[in-house]
Amino acid sequence: MTDTRNATTGATALNGRNRILATFTFFSMFFGAGNLIFPPFVGAQAGDRTMLASIGFIVSAVGLPILGVVAVSFAGGFERLANRVSNRFALILGLAIILTIGPCFAIPRTATTSFEMAIVPFTPTLPTDLTQFAYSLVFFAVSYLLSQHPEKLSKTLGKFMGPLLLILIAILFVFCVIRHPGGFAAPMGDYANGQMARGFLDGYQTMDLLAALYFGIVISANVRSMGVDDESQVRRETALAGVGTGLLLIVIYGVLAYMGAVSGSIASIDPSHDTGATVLTNLTSAMFGPFGTAFVGLVFIIACLNVCTGLISTCGTYFQNHFPVVAGRRMNYRRWGAVFTVFSFVVSNAGLSMIIKVSVPVLSALYPIAIVLVALSMIDRVFSSRFPRVYFWTVLLTGIAAALHCVSSLVAVFGGSLPWLDTTLALLPFADAQLGWLCPALVGMIVGVIDSRLSLDGRPPNDSRHRGRRRHYR
Known part of the structure; x- marks a missing residue:
C-alpha cells in the first residue's frame, strides 16, 4: 500500500x-x-x-x-x-x-x-x-x-x-x-x-x-x-x-x-x-x-x-x-x-533482416526530432518559453534535414541512389558523423528567437501581453 x-x-x-x-x-x-x-x-x-x-x-x-x-x-x-x-x-x-x-x-x-x-x-x-x-x-x-x-x-x-x-x-x-x-x-x-x-x-x-x-x-x-x-x-x-x-x-x-x-x-x-x-x-x-x-x-x-x-x-x-x-x-x-x-x-x-534494414533510416529521421524536442523542453523555463517560436523553427529545420537523410538511406537500402541528394547532404557540417541535422537545428533556434521577438513586438518577457502571446504559442 x-x-x-x-x-x-x-x-x-x-x-x-x-x-x-x-x-x-x-x-x-x-x-x-x-x-x-x-x-x-x-x-x-x-x-x-x-x-x-x-x-x-x-x-x-x-x-x-x-x-x-x-x-x-x-x-x-x-x-x-x-x-x-x-x-x-x-x-x-x-x-x-x-x-x-x-x-x-x-x-x-x-x-x-x-x-x-x-x-x-x-x-x-x-x-x-x-x-x-x-x-x-x-x-x-x-x-x-x-x-x-x-x-x-x-x-x-x-x-x-x-x-x-x-x-x-x-x-x-x-x-x-x-x-x-x-x-x-x-x-x-x-x-x-x-x-x-x-x-x-x-x-x-x-x-x-x-x-x-x-x-x-x-x-x-x-x-x-x-x-x-x-x-x-x-x-x-x-x-x-x-x-x-x-x-x-x-x-x-x-x-x-x-x-x-x-x-x-x-x-x-x-x-x-x-x-x-x-x-x-x-x-x-x-x-x-x-x-x-x-x-x-x-x-x-x-x-x-x-x-x-x-x-x-x-x-x-x-x-x-x-x-x-x-x-x-x-x-x-x-x-x-x-x-x-x-x-x-x-x-x-x-x-x-529487412526489418532492421528499413528501421535504421526511419530512426535516423525520428531521433533528431525527438532529441531537439526534449532538449528544448529541458531548457523551457530559462529559454524556450521566453522565445516560444524556437519549438516550431528548430523542429522544422531539423525535421527537413533528417527526412532528407532518411530518403537517401531508404533508397540505398533498396539498391538505388540519389547522387544530387547525397552530395547536398554531405555539405552539412558533421554529415560524415551522421549528425548533419545539428547545424539546421542551431539555425532553427536562431530563427525562432528572431521570430518570437518580432511576433511579440519587442516587449520584454515579463510584460503581461507577452505572457498572453506566449500562452498562444504553447
Missing part, C-alpha cells in the same frame, strides 16, 4: 517498495532485443576502447531516454510537449513514433530475434518458416494475454520477469569475470576510430528515446493503481521510476559491453555480417557449450516478451485514446491490442 505523503505537496506518494516495483516495471518494458544485442556488439568491436564506446552508447541509449521521460512527465504528457510546436505536429509525430516502436519495427523484432537466438540453434532439421510461424504464434498470444491489463503490468514484469532477467545477466557476467583469459582485442570495424561518437550513434538502435516519450502512459497507470491520485505526484513518481531505470540500464549496458569485449578476445567477428547475437552466442558457447546457447536463448525470450507486452500496451492505450471509433465501429483497448498483435505477427514472419 502507499502510506507516505509528499512533504511539499501533501499528496499521497509511493512508498519505497512500490517505487522499486515501478522502476523494475519500467526497466522491463525498456529492456528487450536491441538492448541485449547492441551493447555486446559495441564491446566486441571496440575491444580495448570499450570504455569510450560505452560512454557514447550510454549517453544516447540511457541519457536521452531518461531525459525524455523527465521532460514528458513534467510537461504533463507527450501531447502537451509536442503541442508546443503545433497540434498537427503532435498528432503526426505521435503516430510515427507509435508505429515505429510498435507494429512496424520494434514489436515484430522482439519475436524474430528471440526465435533466431533460442529456437533456430536447436531445430536445424525443421523447416525454418514453419517453425518461426508456430513460435511467433505462441509468442504473440502470450504477450497479448499479458497486456490485457496494462495497469497491472507491475505484477508480472516488475515482480517476476524484470528481476529474473537481471539474475540471468548477472550469472553471465560473473562467469566472464572468472573465466576471462585476459587482454582485449584492438578496435575494429566502425569502432577503429572515434569510438565514443560511434557508440552514441549506435545507441539509436535501441529505440528507447522514442519509447520513453510514450512508456510514461503505462507507468502512470501503474502508479495510479498503487493509490496515487494527484496528477502532479503521478508525474513525479513516473519521473523517479525513469531515473531509477536509467541507473539500472547504465549498469547493465556496462556489463554487456564488457561481456562483448571478452567475447571479442575469444572469437573474432565480422562486423559486416555478424550481430550482437553472434557475440553472445560465441561467448556462451565457449564457456558453457550447448547449455550456454540455451541459457542465452532463455534470456532473449524473457527480455523480448517483456518489451513486446509493454509495447502492445502502449500502442493499444494510445490508439484507444486518439481513435476510439473507426469506420463507425467502436475500438477499445483490447481490440486495438489485437490489431497490433496480429499485424506484428505477420510482419515478424517477413524476416528480421
Whole structure:
C-alpha cells in the first residue's frame, strides 16, 4: 500500500517498495532485443576502447531516454510537449513514433530475434518458416494475454520477469569475470576510430528515446493503481521510476559491453555480417557449450516478451485514446491490442533482416526530432518559453534535414541512389558523423528567437501581453 505523503505537496506518494516495483516495471518494458544485442556488439568491436564506446552508447541509449521521460512527465504528457510546436505536429509525430516502436519495427523484432537466438540453434532439421510461424504464434498470444491489463503490468514484469532477467545477466557476467583469459582485442570495424561518437550513434538502435516519450502512459497507470491520485505526484513518481531505470540500464549496458569485449578476445567477428547475437552466442558457447546457447536463448525470450507486452500496451492505450471509433465501429483497448498483435505477427514472419534494414533510416529521421524536442523542453523555463517560436523553427529545420537523410538511406537500402541528394547532404557540417541535422537545428533556434521577438513586438518577457502571446504559442 502507499502510506507516505509528499512533504511539499501533501499528496499521497509511493512508498519505497512500490517505487522499486515501478522502476523494475519500467526497466522491463525498456529492456528487450536491441538492448541485449547492441551493447555486446559495441564491446566486441571496440575491444580495448570499450570504455569510450560505452560512454557514447550510454549517453544516447540511457541519457536521452531518461531525459525524455523527465521532460514528458513534467510537461504533463507527450501531447502537451509536442503541442508546443503545433497540434498537427503532435498528432503526426505521435503516430510515427507509435508505429515505429510498435507494429512496424520494434514489436515484430522482439519475436524474430528471440526465435533466431533460442529456437533456430536447436531445430536445424525443421523447416525454418514453419517453425518461426508456430513460435511467433505462441509468442504473440502470450504477450497479448499479458497486456490485457496494462495497469497491472507491475505484477508480472516488475515482480517476476524484470528481476529474473537481471539474475540471468548477472550469472553471465560473473562467469566472464572468472573465466576471462585476459587482454582485449584492438578496435575494429566502425569502432577503429572515434569510438565514443560511434557508440552514441549506435545507441539509436535501441529505440528507447522514442519509447520513453510514450512508456510514461503505462507507468502512470501503474502508479495510479498503487493509490496515487494527484496528477502532479503521478508525474513525479513516473519521473523517479525513469531515473531509477536509467541507473539500472547504465549498469547493465556496462556489463554487456564488457561481456562483448571478452567475447571479442575469444572469437573474432565480422562486423559486416555478424550481430550482437553472434557475440553472445560465441561467448556462451565457449564457456558453457550447448547449455550456454540455451541459457542465452532463455534470456532473449524473457527480455523480448517483456518489451513486446509493454509495447502492445502502449500502442493499444494510445490508439484507444486518439481513435476510439473507426469506420463507425467502436475500438477499445483490447481490440486495438489485437490489431497490433496480429499485424506484428505477420510482419515478424517477413524476416528480421529487412526489418532492421528499413528501421535504421526511419530512426535516423525520428531521433533528431525527438532529441531537439526534449532538449528544448529541458531548457523551457530559462529559454524556450521566453522565445516560444524556437519549438516550431528548430523542429522544422531539423525535421527537413533528417527526412532528407532518411530518403537517401531508404533508397540505398533498396539498391538505388540519389547522387544530387547525397552530395547536398554531405555539405552539412558533421554529415560524415551522421549528425548533419545539428547545424539546421542551431539555425532553427536562431530563427525562432528572431521570430518570437518580432511576433511579440519587442516587449520584454515579463510584460503581461507577452505572457498572453506566449500562452498562444504553447
